Amino acid sequence: MVILKNMILEADILITCDAQNTIIKDAAVFVSDGLIADLGQRERIHKDYSADKVIEGENRILLPGLINTHSHSVQTFLRGKADDHTLLDWLRQVVLPGEANFTPEEVYSSSLLGFAEMIRTGTTTTNDMLTSHNSDYGIKAAVESGIRTRIGKMLMDVDNDFPDIIKEDTETVIETARKQIDQYHQTQDGRIKYSLNPRFLLSCSPKLMNLIVETQHDYEDLMIHTHASESQSECIEVKKMYNDSYIRALKNLKALGSETILAHGIWLNKEEFEIIQKTNTRITHNPSSNCKLASGICDVVKYHELGVLVGIGTDGPPCNNNFDMFRDMRLAAFLQKVKHLNEQALPASKVLQMATIDGARAINWDKEIGSIELGKRADMIMIDIDQVNAMPLYDPVSHLIYSSSGKDVSLTMINGKIVYHDGHFKTIDFNKIKVATQKYQDKWEL
Ligand SMILES: [Zn+2]
Structure with missing residues:
Protein backbone atom coordinates (compact mmCIF):
# COMPACT_ATOMS: atom_id res chain seq x y z
CA MET A 1 0.00 0.00 0.00
CA VAL A 2 1.23 3.48 -0.86
CA ILE A 3 1.62 5.50 2.32
CA LEU A 4 0.44 9.06 1.79
CA LYS A 5 1.63 11.73 4.18
CA ASN A 6 -1.32 14.00 3.64
CA MET A 7 -4.68 14.09 1.95
CA ILE A 8 -7.71 16.31 1.46
CA LEU A 9 -11.18 14.78 1.80
CA GLU A 10 -13.98 16.89 0.40
CA ALA A 11 -17.68 16.60 1.17
CA ASP A 12 -20.92 18.30 0.26
CA ILE A 13 -21.86 17.92 3.93
CA LEU A 14 -19.43 17.46 6.82
CA ILE A 15 -20.96 16.25 10.10
CA THR A 16 -18.37 16.74 12.81
CA CYS A 17 -20.16 15.36 15.91
CA ASP A 18 -18.27 17.96 17.97
CA ALA A 19 -19.76 19.54 21.12
CA GLN A 20 -21.70 22.10 19.05
CA ASN A 21 -22.87 19.46 16.53
CA THR A 22 -21.26 21.55 13.78
CA ILE A 23 -22.30 20.73 10.24
CA ILE A 24 -20.39 22.38 7.37
CA LYS A 25 -21.57 22.50 3.77
CA ASP A 26 -19.06 22.45 0.87
CA ALA A 27 -16.41 21.31 3.30
CA ALA A 28 -13.01 19.69 3.30
CA VAL A 29 -10.75 18.05 5.86
CA PHE A 30 -6.97 18.15 5.64
CA VAL A 31 -5.38 14.96 6.97
CA SER A 32 -1.70 14.89 7.81
CA ASP A 33 0.29 12.07 9.43
CA GLY A 34 -2.92 10.25 10.35
CA LEU A 35 -4.39 13.25 12.14
CA ILE A 36 -7.08 15.80 11.33
CA ALA A 37 -4.88 18.83 10.71
CA ASP A 38 -7.57 21.27 9.54
CA LEU A 39 -11.20 21.41 8.47
CA GLY A 40 -13.52 24.04 7.06
CA GLN A 41 -14.79 25.42 3.78
CA ARG A 42 -13.59 23.45 0.76
CA GLU A 43 -12.25 26.56 -0.93
CA ARG A 44 -10.13 27.69 2.02
CA ILE A 45 -8.66 24.24 2.66
CA HIS A 46 -7.57 24.01 -0.98
CA LYS A 47 -6.06 27.49 -0.77
CA ASP A 48 -4.13 26.75 2.41
CA TYR A 49 -2.83 23.25 1.66
CA SER A 50 -1.51 21.20 -1.20
CA ALA A 51 -2.06 17.50 -0.64
CA ASP A 52 -0.59 14.26 -2.06
CA LYS A 53 -4.14 13.16 -2.81
CA VAL A 54 -7.60 14.70 -3.00
CA ILE A 55 -10.76 12.60 -2.50
CA GLU A 56 -13.61 14.39 -4.19
CA GLY A 57 -16.78 14.83 -2.18
CA GLU A 58 -19.55 15.50 -4.66
CA ASN A 59 -22.74 13.83 -3.37
CA ARG A 60 -20.97 12.72 -0.23
CA ILE A 61 -21.53 13.15 3.50
CA LEU A 62 -18.37 12.94 5.58
CA LEU A 63 -18.71 11.96 9.23
CA PRO A 64 -16.68 10.35 12.02
CA GLY A 65 -16.20 6.59 11.70
CA ILE A 363 -14.62 3.01 25.72
CA ASN A 364 -12.36 5.84 26.98
CA TRP A 365 -11.01 6.76 23.57
CA ASP A 366 -12.70 10.15 23.05
CA LYS A 367 -9.48 12.20 23.26
CA GLU A 368 -8.45 10.63 19.95
CA ILE A 369 -11.62 9.58 18.12
CA GLY A 370 -15.40 9.97 17.95
CA SER A 371 -15.58 13.37 16.23
CA ILE A 372 -13.96 15.27 13.40
CA GLU A 373 -11.97 17.89 15.27
CA LEU A 374 -8.50 19.36 15.04
CA GLY A 375 -5.79 17.05 16.33
CA LYS A 376 -7.93 13.93 16.50
CA ARG A 377 -7.08 10.73 14.64
CA ALA A 378 -8.40 10.71 11.08
CA ASP A 379 -11.09 8.01 11.45
CA MET A 380 -13.80 9.05 9.02
CA ILE A 381 -16.36 7.64 6.60
CA MET A 382 -18.07 8.91 3.48
CA ILE A 383 -21.70 8.25 2.60
CA ASP A 384 -22.88 8.27 -1.00
CA ILE A 385 -26.04 10.38 -1.22
CA ASP A 386 -26.43 10.01 -4.97
CA GLN A 387 -28.84 7.17 -4.23
CA VAL A 388 -32.59 6.61 -4.41
CA ASN A 389 -32.90 6.31 -0.63
CA ALA A 390 -31.28 9.74 -0.19
CA MET A 391 -33.81 11.74 -2.18
CA PRO A 392 -35.04 14.19 -1.13
CA LEU A 393 -32.52 15.04 1.57
CA TYR A 394 -33.73 17.71 3.99
CA ASP A 395 -31.76 16.66 7.05
CA PRO A 396 -28.49 14.68 6.73
CA VAL A 397 -28.68 13.29 10.29
CA SER A 398 -32.21 12.02 9.70
CA HIS A 399 -30.95 10.39 6.51
CA LEU A 400 -28.08 8.64 8.30
CA ILE A 401 -30.19 7.21 11.12
CA TYR A 402 -33.50 6.45 9.43
CA SER A 403 -32.77 5.87 5.76
CA SER A 404 -29.13 4.88 5.19
CA SER A 405 -27.51 1.49 5.37
CA GLY A 406 -23.91 0.39 5.57
CA LYS A 407 -24.00 -0.23 1.83
CA ASP A 408 -24.13 3.56 1.32
CA VAL A 409 -20.60 3.83 2.75
CA SER A 410 -18.22 4.69 -0.10
CA LEU A 411 -15.02 5.25 1.86
CA THR A 412 -13.62 4.21 5.22
CA MET A 413 -10.50 5.82 6.65
CA ILE A 414 -8.78 4.69 9.84
CA ASN A 415 -5.77 6.45 11.32
CA GLY A 416 -5.44 8.50 8.12
CA LYS A 417 -5.33 5.40 5.91
CA ILE A 418 -8.01 4.53 3.41
CA VAL A 419 -9.00 0.94 4.14
CA TYR A 420 -12.05 0.78 1.85
CA HIS A 421 -12.99 2.87 -1.16
CA ASP A 422 -15.66 2.45 -3.82
CA GLY A 423 -15.99 -1.32 -3.62
CA HIS A 424 -12.34 -2.11 -2.89
CA PHE A 425 -10.69 -3.20 0.33
CA LYS A 426 -7.18 -1.79 0.64
CA THR A 427 -5.90 -3.94 3.50
CA ILE A 428 -7.89 -7.15 3.10
CA ASP A 429 -7.71 -9.78 0.38
CA PHE A 430 -11.43 -10.36 0.04
CA ASN A 431 -11.06 -13.30 -2.38
CA LYS A 432 -8.93 -15.12 0.16
CA ILE A 433 -11.62 -14.65 2.83
CA LYS A 434 -14.25 -15.94 0.42
CA VAL A 435 -12.30 -19.16 -0.12
CA ALA A 436 -11.75 -19.65 3.63
CA THR A 437 -15.43 -19.00 4.35
CA GLN A 438 -16.58 -21.51 1.73
CA LYS A 439 -14.20 -24.08 3.16
CA TYR A 440 -15.73 -23.65 6.63
CA GLN A 441 -19.27 -23.71 5.26
CA ASP A 442 -18.49 -26.96 3.42
CA LYS A 443 -17.59 -28.61 6.74
CA TRP A 444 -21.18 -28.12 7.96
CA GLU A 445 -22.62 -29.42 4.73
CA LEU A 446 -20.71 -32.70 4.75
ZN1 LIG B 1 -22.02 -10.40 23.07
Whole structure:
Protein backbone atom coordinates (compact mmCIF):
# COMPACT_ATOMS: atom_id res chain seq x y z
CA MET A 1 0.00 0.00 0.00
CA VAL A 2 1.23 3.48 -0.86
CA ILE A 3 1.62 5.50 2.32
CA LEU A 4 0.44 9.06 1.79
CA LYS A 5 1.63 11.73 4.18
CA ASN A 6 -1.32 14.00 3.64
CA MET A 7 -4.68 14.09 1.95
CA ILE A 8 -7.71 16.31 1.46
CA LEU A 9 -11.18 14.78 1.80
CA GLU A 10 -13.98 16.89 0.40
CA ALA A 11 -17.68 16.60 1.17
CA ASP A 12 -20.92 18.30 0.26
CA ILE A 13 -21.86 17.92 3.93
CA LEU A 14 -19.43 17.46 6.82
CA ILE A 15 -20.96 16.25 10.10
CA THR A 16 -18.37 16.74 12.81
CA CYS A 17 -20.16 15.36 15.91
CA ASP A 18 -18.27 17.96 17.97
CA ALA A 19 -19.76 19.54 21.12
CA GLN A 20 -21.70 22.10 19.05
CA ASN A 21 -22.87 19.46 16.53
CA THR A 22 -21.26 21.55 13.78
CA ILE A 23 -22.30 20.73 10.24
CA ILE A 24 -20.39 22.38 7.37
CA LYS A 25 -21.57 22.50 3.77
CA ASP A 26 -19.06 22.45 0.87
CA ALA A 27 -16.41 21.31 3.30
CA ALA A 28 -13.01 19.69 3.30
CA VAL A 29 -10.75 18.05 5.86
CA PHE A 30 -6.97 18.15 5.64
CA VAL A 31 -5.38 14.96 6.97
CA SER A 32 -1.70 14.89 7.81
CA ASP A 33 0.29 12.07 9.43
CA GLY A 34 -2.92 10.25 10.35
CA LEU A 35 -4.39 13.25 12.14
CA ILE A 36 -7.08 15.80 11.33
CA ALA A 37 -4.88 18.83 10.71
CA ASP A 38 -7.57 21.27 9.54
CA LEU A 39 -11.20 21.41 8.47
CA GLY A 40 -13.52 24.04 7.06
CA GLN A 41 -14.79 25.42 3.78
CA ARG A 42 -13.59 23.45 0.76
CA GLU A 43 -12.25 26.56 -0.93
CA ARG A 44 -10.13 27.69 2.02
CA ILE A 45 -8.66 24.24 2.66
CA HIS A 46 -7.57 24.01 -0.98
CA LYS A 47 -6.06 27.49 -0.77
CA ASP A 48 -4.13 26.75 2.41
CA TYR A 49 -2.83 23.25 1.66
CA SER A 50 -1.51 21.20 -1.20
CA ALA A 51 -2.06 17.50 -0.64
CA ASP A 52 -0.59 14.26 -2.06
CA LYS A 53 -4.14 13.16 -2.81
CA VAL A 54 -7.60 14.70 -3.00
CA ILE A 55 -10.76 12.60 -2.50
CA GLU A 56 -13.61 14.39 -4.19
CA GLY A 57 -16.78 14.83 -2.18
CA GLU A 58 -19.55 15.50 -4.66
CA ASN A 59 -22.74 13.83 -3.37
CA ARG A 60 -20.97 12.72 -0.23
CA ILE A 61 -21.53 13.15 3.50
CA LEU A 62 -18.37 12.94 5.58
CA LEU A 63 -18.71 11.96 9.23
CA PRO A 64 -16.68 10.35 12.02
CA GLY A 65 -16.20 6.59 11.70
CA LEU A 66 -18.81 4.62 13.64
CA ILE A 67 -17.85 3.02 16.94
CA ASN A 68 -19.25 -0.42 17.62
CA THR A 69 -19.06 -0.85 21.40
CA HIS A 70 -19.80 -4.59 21.42
CA SER A 71 -18.81 -7.13 18.79
CA HIS A 72 -17.66 -10.74 18.39
CA SER A 73 -15.77 -10.68 15.08
CA VAL A 74 -14.73 -14.30 15.56
CA GLN A 75 -18.34 -15.53 15.47
CA THR A 76 -18.81 -14.42 11.86
CA PHE A 77 -18.51 -17.96 10.47
CA LEU A 78 -21.53 -18.85 12.67
CA ARG A 79 -23.80 -16.29 10.99
CA GLY A 80 -27.18 -17.91 10.38
CA LYS A 81 -26.26 -21.00 12.41
CA ALA A 82 -28.03 -20.08 15.63
CA ASP A 83 -31.30 -18.47 14.70
CA ASP A 84 -34.40 -18.37 16.86
CA HIS A 85 -33.01 -19.42 20.23
CA THR A 86 -32.97 -17.68 23.59
CA LEU A 87 -29.64 -16.65 25.10
CA LEU A 88 -28.59 -19.68 27.15
CA ASP A 89 -29.75 -22.29 24.61
CA TRP A 90 -28.09 -20.24 21.88
CA LEU A 91 -24.83 -20.26 23.81
CA ARG A 92 -24.86 -23.87 24.96
CA GLN A 93 -26.13 -25.48 21.76
CA VAL A 94 -24.42 -23.54 18.98
CA VAL A 95 -22.16 -20.62 19.81
CA LEU A 96 -19.87 -22.14 22.41
CA PRO A 97 -19.35 -25.47 20.58
CA GLY A 98 -18.82 -23.47 17.38
CA GLU A 99 -16.19 -21.21 18.94
CA ALA A 100 -14.53 -24.16 20.68
CA ASN A 101 -14.07 -26.11 17.47
CA PHE A 102 -12.56 -23.31 15.38
CA THR A 103 -9.06 -24.11 14.14
CA PRO A 104 -6.47 -21.31 14.40
CA GLU A 105 -6.96 -20.61 10.68
CA GLU A 106 -10.74 -20.41 11.17
CA VAL A 107 -10.37 -17.99 14.09
CA TYR A 108 -8.26 -15.80 11.81
CA SER A 109 -10.53 -15.94 8.75
CA SER A 110 -13.79 -15.66 10.68
CA SER A 111 -12.50 -12.59 12.54
CA LEU A 112 -11.11 -11.07 9.35
CA LEU A 113 -14.46 -11.53 7.61
CA GLY A 114 -16.08 -9.73 10.54
CA PHE A 115 -13.63 -6.83 10.38
CA ALA A 116 -14.12 -6.63 6.60
CA GLU A 117 -17.86 -6.29 7.08
CA MET A 118 -17.38 -3.61 9.73
CA ILE A 119 -15.00 -1.63 7.53
CA ARG A 120 -17.32 -2.01 4.53
CA THR A 121 -20.27 -0.66 6.52
CA GLY A 122 -18.54 2.30 8.15
CA THR A 123 -17.25 1.05 11.48
CA THR A 124 -13.74 2.29 12.21
CA THR A 125 -13.48 1.19 15.85
CA THR A 126 -14.82 -1.87 17.58
CA ASN A 127 -14.82 -3.24 21.11
CA ASP A 128 -14.32 -6.92 20.39
CA MET A 129 -14.42 -10.26 22.21
CA LEU A 130 -12.56 -13.24 20.74
CA THR A 131 -12.52 -16.95 21.66
CA SER A 132 -10.92 -18.67 24.64
CA HIS A 133 -8.56 -20.58 22.38
CA ASN A 134 -6.35 -19.45 19.50
CA SER A 135 -7.31 -15.82 20.11
CA ASP A 136 -3.89 -14.60 18.88
CA TYR A 137 -5.16 -15.40 15.38
CA GLY A 138 -8.11 -13.04 15.88
CA ILE A 139 -5.81 -10.25 17.03
CA LYS A 140 -3.63 -10.92 13.97
CA ALA A 141 -6.72 -10.36 11.79
CA ALA A 142 -7.45 -7.06 13.56
CA VAL A 143 -3.88 -5.88 13.07
CA GLU A 144 -3.91 -6.75 9.37
CA SER A 145 -7.37 -5.33 8.63
CA GLY A 146 -6.42 -1.86 9.81
CA ILE A 147 -9.40 -1.59 12.17
CA ARG A 148 -9.07 0.24 15.48
CA THR A 149 -10.06 -1.98 18.36
CA ARG A 150 -10.05 -2.89 21.98
CA ILE A 151 -9.76 -6.65 21.72
CA GLY A 152 -8.91 -9.69 23.80
CA LYS A 153 -9.41 -13.37 24.35
CA MET A 154 -12.57 -14.63 26.01
CA LEU A 155 -11.95 -15.31 29.69
CA MET A 156 -13.85 -18.22 31.27
CA ASP A 157 -13.02 -20.99 33.74
CA VAL A 158 -16.40 -22.48 34.77
CA ASP A 159 -18.17 -25.05 32.61
CA ASN A 160 -21.79 -24.58 33.77
CA ASP A 161 -23.09 -26.94 31.08
CA PHE A 162 -20.74 -25.38 28.54
CA PRO A 163 -18.53 -27.63 26.40
CA ASP A 164 -15.41 -28.77 28.26
CA ILE A 165 -13.16 -27.86 25.39
CA ILE A 166 -13.85 -24.15 25.87
CA LYS A 167 -12.95 -24.15 29.56
CA GLU A 168 -9.45 -23.38 30.78
CA ASP A 169 -8.09 -23.53 34.30
CA THR A 170 -8.07 -20.19 36.11
CA GLU A 171 -4.30 -19.71 36.12
CA THR A 172 -3.95 -20.50 32.41
CA VAL A 173 -6.66 -17.96 31.56
CA ILE A 174 -4.85 -15.14 33.37
CA GLU A 175 -1.38 -16.19 32.27
CA THR A 176 -2.44 -16.15 28.61
CA ALA A 177 -4.20 -12.81 29.00
CA ARG A 178 -1.15 -11.22 30.64
CA LYS A 179 1.08 -12.54 27.89
CA GLN A 180 -1.24 -11.06 25.27
CA ILE A 181 -1.40 -7.71 27.09
CA ASP A 182 2.38 -7.49 26.98
CA GLN A 183 2.41 -8.42 23.32
CA TYR A 184 -0.49 -6.38 21.91
CA HIS A 185 -1.73 -3.66 24.29
CA GLN A 186 -1.24 -0.16 22.86
CA THR A 187 0.51 -1.35 19.72
CA GLN A 188 0.13 -0.46 16.01
CA ASP A 189 0.43 3.29 16.60
CA GLY A 190 -2.11 2.98 19.44
CA ARG A 191 -4.71 1.39 17.15
CA ILE A 192 -4.82 -1.90 19.07
CA LYS A 193 -5.60 -1.94 22.78
CA TYR A 194 -6.11 -5.13 24.73
CA SER A 195 -9.25 -5.68 26.78
CA LEU A 196 -10.09 -8.12 29.55
CA ASN A 197 -13.21 -9.99 28.47
CA PRO A 198 -14.81 -12.25 31.09
CA ARG A 199 -17.70 -13.70 29.04
CA PHE A 200 -20.25 -13.32 31.86
CA LEU A 201 -20.53 -14.29 35.49
CA LEU A 202 -21.94 -17.74 34.69
CA SER A 203 -18.67 -18.72 33.04
CA CYS A 204 -16.31 -17.08 35.55
CA SER A 205 -15.43 -18.14 39.09
CA PRO A 206 -15.07 -15.43 41.77
CA LYS A 207 -11.37 -16.33 41.82
CA LEU A 208 -11.01 -15.59 38.10
CA MET A 209 -12.94 -12.32 38.46
CA ASN A 210 -10.61 -11.25 41.28
CA LEU A 211 -7.57 -12.03 39.15
CA ILE A 212 -9.04 -10.08 36.23
CA VAL A 213 -9.57 -7.00 38.42
CA GLU A 214 -6.05 -7.38 39.82
CA THR A 215 -4.63 -7.61 36.29
CA GLN A 216 -6.54 -4.52 35.19
CA HIS A 217 -4.91 -2.49 37.96
CA ASP A 218 -1.46 -3.49 36.78
CA TYR A 219 -1.86 -1.73 33.42
CA GLU A 220 -2.81 1.68 32.06
CA ASP A 221 -5.92 2.11 29.92
CA LEU A 222 -7.02 -1.51 30.11
CA MET A 223 -10.79 -1.98 30.14
CA ILE A 224 -12.98 -4.83 31.37
CA HIS A 225 -15.64 -5.73 28.81
CA THR A 226 -18.26 -8.27 29.81
CA HIS A 227 -21.90 -9.27 29.31
CA ALA A 228 -24.31 -8.52 32.15
CA SER A 229 -28.03 -8.71 32.88
CA GLU A 230 -28.90 -9.69 29.35
CA SER A 231 -31.77 -12.13 29.93
CA GLN A 232 -34.00 -12.94 32.88
CA SER A 233 -33.00 -16.60 32.99
CA GLU A 234 -29.32 -15.60 33.05
CA CYS A 235 -29.97 -13.28 36.02
CA ILE A 236 -31.74 -16.13 37.87
CA GLU A 237 -28.74 -18.44 37.31
CA VAL A 238 -26.31 -15.73 38.44
CA LYS A 239 -28.36 -15.25 41.60
CA LYS A 240 -28.00 -18.98 42.34
CA MET A 241 -24.26 -18.97 41.66
CA TYR A 242 -23.32 -15.68 43.35
CA ASN A 243 -26.22 -15.41 45.81
CA ASP A 244 -26.73 -11.81 44.76
CA SER A 245 -28.24 -9.64 42.04
CA TYR A 246 -26.06 -9.42 38.91
CA ILE A 247 -24.84 -5.84 39.22
CA ARG A 248 -24.34 -6.06 42.98
CA ALA A 249 -22.29 -9.21 42.46
CA LEU A 250 -20.09 -7.33 39.97
CA LYS A 251 -19.78 -4.42 42.41
CA ASN A 252 -18.75 -6.76 45.24
CA LEU A 253 -16.12 -8.22 42.94
CA LYS A 254 -14.85 -4.62 42.40
CA ALA A 255 -15.33 -5.15 38.68
CA LEU A 256 -17.31 -1.94 38.01
CA GLY A 257 -16.09 1.58 37.28
CA SER A 258 -15.19 3.92 34.45
CA GLU A 259 -12.92 1.28 32.97
CA THR A 260 -15.67 -1.31 32.68
CA ILE A 261 -18.22 -1.61 29.91
CA LEU A 262 -21.20 -3.93 30.30
CA ALA A 263 -22.94 -5.38 27.28
CA HIS A 264 -26.76 -5.26 27.45
CA GLY A 265 -27.66 -4.15 31.02
CA ILE A 266 -31.36 -4.87 30.53
CA TRP A 267 -32.71 -6.52 33.68
CA LEU A 268 -31.70 -4.18 36.51
CA ASN A 269 -33.60 -3.16 39.64
CA LYS A 270 -33.53 0.40 40.99
CA GLU A 271 -30.55 -0.25 43.21
CA GLU A 272 -28.59 -1.75 40.33
CA PHE A 273 -29.23 1.28 38.09
CA GLU A 274 -27.88 3.44 40.91
CA ILE A 275 -24.79 1.29 41.23
CA ILE A 276 -24.08 1.74 37.51
CA GLN A 277 -24.51 5.50 37.91
CA LYS A 278 -22.39 5.84 41.06
CA THR A 279 -19.55 3.70 39.75
CA ASN A 280 -19.55 5.48 36.35
CA THR A 281 -19.75 2.11 34.63
CA ARG A 282 -20.38 2.17 30.87
CA ILE A 283 -23.14 0.36 28.97
CA THR A 284 -23.26 -0.92 25.41
CA HIS A 285 -26.77 -1.22 24.02
CA ASN A 286 -27.14 -3.93 21.38
CA PRO A 287 -30.65 -3.58 20.00
CA SER A 288 -30.70 -6.22 17.23
CA SER A 289 -29.21 -8.88 19.48
CA ASN A 290 -31.68 -8.08 22.27
CA CYS A 291 -34.60 -8.41 19.86
CA LYS A 292 -33.41 -11.56 18.13
CA LEU A 293 -32.64 -13.45 21.35
CA ALA A 294 -35.90 -12.15 22.87
CA SER A 295 -33.85 -10.82 25.78
CA GLY A 296 -35.73 -7.57 26.44
CA ILE A 297 -35.33 -3.86 25.77
CA CYS A 298 -32.55 -1.91 27.45
CA ASP A 299 -33.80 1.31 29.05
CA VAL A 300 -31.43 3.69 27.29
CA VAL A 301 -33.55 6.70 28.27
CA LYS A 302 -33.17 5.85 31.94
CA TYR A 303 -29.41 5.45 31.59
CA HIS A 304 -29.24 8.86 29.89
CA GLU A 305 -31.30 10.43 32.69
CA LEU A 306 -28.78 9.01 35.16
CA GLY A 307 -25.88 10.40 33.11
CA VAL A 308 -24.58 6.93 32.21
CA LEU A 309 -22.55 6.68 29.01
CA VAL A 310 -24.18 4.31 26.50
CA GLY A 311 -22.66 3.17 23.22
CA ILE A 312 -24.26 1.09 20.47
CA GLY A 313 -23.05 -2.39 19.56
CA THR A 314 -24.00 -5.00 17.01
CA ASP A 315 -23.01 -8.03 19.11
CA GLY A 316 -22.04 -11.08 17.00
CA PRO A 317 -23.36 -12.46 13.70
CA PRO A 318 -25.15 -15.45 15.30
CA CYS A 319 -27.44 -13.02 17.16
CA ASN A 320 -27.79 -10.08 14.78
CA ASN A 321 -26.81 -11.35 11.95
CA ASN A 322 -24.93 -8.34 10.70
CA PHE A 323 -22.23 -5.86 11.66
CA ASP A 324 -23.95 -2.94 9.93
CA MET A 325 -24.17 -0.24 12.61
CA PHE A 326 -26.73 1.69 10.56
CA ARG A 327 -29.27 -1.06 11.24
CA ASP A 328 -28.58 -0.93 14.95
CA MET A 329 -28.68 2.87 15.10
CA ARG A 330 -32.12 2.85 13.50
CA LEU A 331 -33.40 0.08 15.74
CA ALA A 332 -31.99 1.79 18.86
CA ALA A 333 -34.09 4.86 18.07
CA PHE A 334 -37.22 2.84 17.31
CA LEU A 335 -37.04 0.62 20.41
CA GLN A 336 -36.90 3.55 22.85
CA LYS A 337 -39.80 5.28 21.11
CA VAL A 338 -41.90 2.13 21.49
CA LYS A 339 -40.74 1.27 25.00
CA HIS A 340 -41.58 4.75 26.29
CA LEU A 341 -44.43 5.46 23.85
CA ASN A 342 -42.65 8.73 23.23
CA GLU A 343 -41.52 9.77 19.75
CA GLN A 344 -38.87 12.04 21.29
CA ALA A 345 -37.39 9.31 23.53
CA LEU A 346 -34.28 8.88 21.40
CA PRO A 347 -34.02 11.33 18.49
CA ALA A 348 -31.78 10.78 15.47
CA SER A 349 -29.19 13.33 16.60
CA LYS A 350 -28.73 11.54 19.95
CA VAL A 351 -28.42 8.16 18.25
CA LEU A 352 -25.67 9.47 15.98
CA GLN A 353 -23.91 10.83 19.05
CA MET A 354 -24.18 7.42 20.73
CA ALA A 355 -22.57 5.72 17.72
CA THR A 356 -19.72 8.24 17.51
CA ILE A 357 -18.56 10.49 20.34
CA ASP A 358 -20.51 8.78 23.14
CA GLY A 359 -19.24 5.41 21.95
CA ALA A 360 -15.72 6.82 22.08
CA ARG A 361 -16.34 8.12 25.61
CA ALA A 362 -17.83 4.79 26.68
CA ILE A 363 -14.62 3.01 25.72
CA ASN A 364 -12.36 5.84 26.98
CA TRP A 365 -11.01 6.76 23.57
CA ASP A 366 -12.70 10.15 23.05
CA LYS A 367 -9.48 12.20 23.26
CA GLU A 368 -8.45 10.63 19.95
CA ILE A 369 -11.62 9.58 18.12
CA GLY A 370 -15.40 9.97 17.95
CA SER A 371 -15.58 13.37 16.23
CA ILE A 372 -13.96 15.27 13.40
CA GLU A 373 -11.97 17.89 15.27
CA LEU A 374 -8.50 19.36 15.04
CA GLY A 375 -5.79 17.05 16.33
CA LYS A 376 -7.93 13.93 16.50
CA ARG A 377 -7.08 10.73 14.64
CA ALA A 378 -8.40 10.71 11.08
CA ASP A 379 -11.09 8.01 11.45
CA MET A 380 -13.80 9.05 9.02
CA ILE A 381 -16.36 7.64 6.60
CA MET A 382 -18.07 8.91 3.48
CA ILE A 383 -21.70 8.25 2.60
CA ASP A 384 -22.88 8.27 -1.00
CA ILE A 385 -26.04 10.38 -1.22
CA ASP A 386 -26.43 10.01 -4.97
CA GLN A 387 -28.84 7.17 -4.23
CA VAL A 388 -32.59 6.61 -4.41
CA ASN A 389 -32.90 6.31 -0.63
CA ALA A 390 -31.28 9.74 -0.19
CA MET A 391 -33.81 11.74 -2.18
CA PRO A 392 -35.04 14.19 -1.13
CA LEU A 393 -32.52 15.04 1.57
CA TYR A 394 -33.73 17.71 3.99
CA ASP A 395 -31.76 16.66 7.05
CA PRO A 396 -28.49 14.68 6.73
CA VAL A 397 -28.68 13.29 10.29
CA SER A 398 -32.21 12.02 9.70
CA HIS A 399 -30.95 10.39 6.51
CA LEU A 400 -28.08 8.64 8.30
CA ILE A 401 -30.19 7.21 11.12
CA TYR A 402 -33.50 6.45 9.43
CA SER A 403 -32.77 5.87 5.76
CA SER A 404 -29.13 4.88 5.19
CA SER A 405 -27.51 1.49 5.37
CA GLY A 406 -23.91 0.39 5.57
CA LYS A 407 -24.00 -0.23 1.83
CA ASP A 408 -24.13 3.56 1.32
CA VAL A 409 -20.60 3.83 2.75
CA SER A 410 -18.22 4.69 -0.10
CA LEU A 411 -15.02 5.25 1.86
CA THR A 412 -13.62 4.21 5.22
CA MET A 413 -10.50 5.82 6.65
CA ILE A 414 -8.78 4.69 9.84
CA ASN A 415 -5.77 6.45 11.32
CA GLY A 416 -5.44 8.50 8.12
CA LYS A 417 -5.33 5.40 5.91
CA ILE A 418 -8.01 4.53 3.41
CA VAL A 419 -9.00 0.94 4.14
CA TYR A 420 -12.05 0.78 1.85
CA HIS A 421 -12.99 2.87 -1.16
CA ASP A 422 -15.66 2.45 -3.82
CA GLY A 423 -15.99 -1.32 -3.62
CA HIS A 424 -12.34 -2.11 -2.89
CA PHE A 425 -10.69 -3.20 0.33
CA LYS A 426 -7.18 -1.79 0.64
CA THR A 427 -5.90 -3.94 3.50
CA ILE A 428 -7.89 -7.15 3.10
CA ASP A 429 -7.71 -9.78 0.38
CA PHE A 430 -11.43 -10.36 0.04
CA ASN A 431 -11.06 -13.30 -2.38
CA LYS A 432 -8.93 -15.12 0.16
CA ILE A 433 -11.62 -14.65 2.83
CA LYS A 434 -14.25 -15.94 0.42
CA VAL A 435 -12.30 -19.16 -0.12
CA ALA A 436 -11.75 -19.65 3.63
CA THR A 437 -15.43 -19.00 4.35
CA GLN A 438 -16.58 -21.51 1.73
CA LYS A 439 -14.20 -24.08 3.16
CA TYR A 440 -15.73 -23.65 6.63
CA GLN A 441 -19.27 -23.71 5.26
CA ASP A 442 -18.49 -26.96 3.42
CA LYS A 443 -17.59 -28.61 6.74
CA TRP A 444 -21.18 -28.12 7.96
CA GLU A 445 -22.62 -29.42 4.73
CA LEU A 446 -20.71 -32.70 4.75
ZN1 LIG B 1 -22.02 -10.40 23.07
